Amino acid sequence: MKGIEEMTPAQIVAELDKYIIGQEKAKKSVAIALRNRIRRSRLDDDIRDEVMPRNIIMIGPTGVGKTEIARRLAKLARAPFIKVEATKFTEVGYVGRDVESMVRDLLSSAISMVKQDMKSGVEDEAKKATEEQLLDLLLPGTGKRPSKPSVHPNKPGGVQLGTISISPQGIKASSTPPMEIQSQEIPQVEEKNQEEEDKRKESKEHLREVFRKKLHDGELEDRVIEVQVSKQSNPMVEIMAGGQMDGMGMDMGGMLSGIFGGGKKNRKVTVKQARELLLQENIERLIDSDNAIEEARELTQNMGIIFIDEIDKIAVRRGTGGGQDVSREGVQRDILPIVEGSTVNTRHGIIDTSHILFIAAGAFSMSKPSDLIPELQGRFPLRVELEDLDAEAFKSILTAPRNALTKQYQALMATEGVELEFDEESIIRLAEIAAEVNRSSENIGARRLYTIMELLLEELSFDACDRKGEKVQIDKAYVNQRLANVVEDKDLSRYIL
Numbered sequence: 001m002k003g004i005e006e007m008t009p010a011q012i013v014a015e016l017d018k019y020i021i022g023q024e025k026a027k028k029s030v031a032i033a034l035r036n037r038i039r040r041s042r043l044d045d046d047i048r049d050e051v052m053p054r055n056i057i058m059i060g061p062t063g064v065g066k067t068e069i070a071r072r073l074a075k076l077a078r079a080p081f082i083k084v085e086a087t088k089f090t091e092v093g094y095v096g097r098d099v100e101s102m103v104r105d106l107l108s109s110a111i112s113m114v115k116q117d118m119k120s121g122v123e124d125e126a127k128k129a130t131e132e133q134l135l136d137l138l139l140p141g142t143g144k145r146p147s148k149p150s151v152h153p154n155k156p157g158g159v160q161l162g163t164i165s166i167s168p169q170g171i172k173a174s175s176t177p178p179m180e181i182q183s184q185e186i187p188q189v190e191e192k193n194q195e196e197e198d199k200r201k202e203s204k205e206h207l208r209e210v211f212r213k214k215l216h217d218g219e220l221e222d223r224v225i226e227v228q229v230s231k232q233s234n235p236m237v238e239i240m241a242g243g244q245m246d247g248m249g250m251d252m253g254g255m256l257s258g259i260f261g262g263g264k265k266n267r268k269v270t271v272k273q274a275r276e277l278l279l280q281e282n283i284e285r286l287i288d289s290d291n292a293i294e295e296a297r298e299l300t301q302n303m304g305i306i307f308i309d310e311i312d313k314i315a316v317r318r319g320t321g322g323g324q325d326v327s328r329e330g331v332q333r334d335i336l337p338i339v340e341g342s343t344v345n346t347r348h349g350i351i352d353t354s355h356i357l358f359i360a361a362g363a364f365s366m367s368k369p370s371d372l373i374p375e376l377q378g379r380f381p382l383r384v385e386l387e388d389l390d391a392e393a394f395k396s397i398l399t400a401p402r403n404a405l406t407k408q409y410q411a412l413m414a415t416e417g418v419e420l421e422f423d424e425e426s427i428i429r430l431a432e433i434a435a436e437v438n439r440s441s442e443n444i445g446a447r448r449l450y451t452i453m454e455l456l457l458e459e460l461s462f463d464a465c466d467r468k469g470e471k472v473q474i475d476k477a478y479v480n481q482r483l484a485n486v487v488e489d490k491d492l493s494r495y496i497l
């Protein structure tokens with residue numbers, strides 16, 4: 001696949017086609033919005049800042065792919081992405097400026113994205129460092145670092161507990177040797193000792209290599225060693241520092257965890273667990289956090305996508321009025337500056353929201369986009385409607401997307417050694433049933449397929465463990481047998497599907 005930079009809107013749509021069936025208009029507009037950002041990034045500085053994103057409102061019933069399109073687009077573009085429900089801000093207890101939290105969340109998601117990327121760059125180095133540390137722990141004193149000798153040469157298997165201390169500054173392996181050993185090893189005079197020293201060194205190196213091999217072969221996985229790791233951050237601190245304090249533009253979480261102990265702690269763990277712990281800490285250490293944050297800020301400001309779901313629920317129909325409506329309109333007014341472009345304080349610096357792409361979505365069954373306050377409407381100039389999904393669409397959704405449900409169940413069953421096959425007729429029948437149930441009870445779009453597939457395969461899921469080696473063929477008869485009663489009985493289907 002080409003980099004997103006080179007992709008034309010048509011190619012972006014083709015990529016989305018791999019996951020989303022139908023909804024051509026919506027796919028087209030998001031592809032254009034994405035391409036426009038790339039175009040913008042190629043402009044000269046002075047004009048670039050003038051080009052604002054064309055925000056989109058997606059209108060369509062539930063379960064027809066609104067969220068899915070936005071999510072896939074973000075993934076494709078490698079853009080930071082978050083989804084918020086507009087109604088969340090109308091809940092009691094939310095104060096106006098809390099809508100800014102969506103920008104902070106976007107930045108957080110960008111930071112983890114960037115760090116994830118950087119991770120793969122430092123993984124090899126971190127793995128190497130981890131292995132050396134494990135060897136230091138298993139065989140204190142055999143490391144390259146000039147640590148004091150601590151393993152007695154006459155005790156080649158002499159494994160001791162060592163400690164590793166990990167601090168934000170780096171990781172030190174310190175093998176604190178018991179005193180007696182040290183005193184035995186006080187260098188005794190001169191040349192002869194040089195020879196002995198060499199030998200000793202050699203045997204240590206040899207021992208280390210032996211253990212390295214054992215480590216590679218997984219022979220030491222269950223051995224217990226002691227590592228010093230930074231304490232898990234205190235959940236109370238997270239609660240206290242989260243939310244409001246974030247807006248103060250400083251790292252309250254860090255400060256508080258400093259006060260309430262975010263120190264180090266000795267833990268006795270198996271080699272296997274130690275490797276995980278050390279690897280994580282090594283990766284953290286090797287990643288340049290400041291760079292990551294800087295890059296994440298850039299990415300957030302220029303490529304970020306905020307998906308505001310349930311926007312229709314904060315629209316207020318003309319002529320009505322009352323408490324709820326006041327708060328809904330309030331939320332619209334609160335959101336407005338963020339969508340228009342303003343600056344938001346975060347603990348990692350200021351974020352300018354001018355070029356963040358906003359995609360709003362809603363069913364708009366009770367209200368219309370024109371019920372939004374005019375200023376907000378103006379900020380979402382693109383409107384696209386998504387179509388209701390019919391049996392034909394369901395048929396494709398069941399089989400075509402990369403992550404299609406039938407493929408998911410096949411993969412799940414394969415882990416039990418059960419081969420699952422669906423014939424064409426069974427798929428057609430399943431799609432018909434889904435469309436039928438959506439018509440007769442509630443229309444929940446493609447989500448209906450989940451409930452139907454779950455019921456269809458309930459029995460098999462339950463006893464697959466005992467059916468290793470079997471091949472299970474799902475045909476029309478099987479579908480009817482499992483589902484027909486439920487579908488015929490409206491009340492039952494309301495309950496079960």
Ligand SMILES: Nc1ncnc2c1ncn2[C@@H]1O[C@H](COP(=O)(O)OP(=O)(O)OP(=O)(O)O)[C@@H](O)[C@H]1O
Nearest residue numbers: 019020021061062063064065066067068397446447
């Ligand atoms: N057109 C489609 N093609 C493939 N899969 C789809 C399609 N529409 C929906 N789905 C699947 O159905 C599920 C629900 O879709 P999605 O979350 O996009 O719904 P939505 O339109 O955002 O609904 P809501 O209004 O309830 O938020 C997803 O798991 C998605 O994979």
Ligand SMILES: [Mg+2]
Nearest residue numbers: 066067068309
């Ligand atoms: Mg959704």
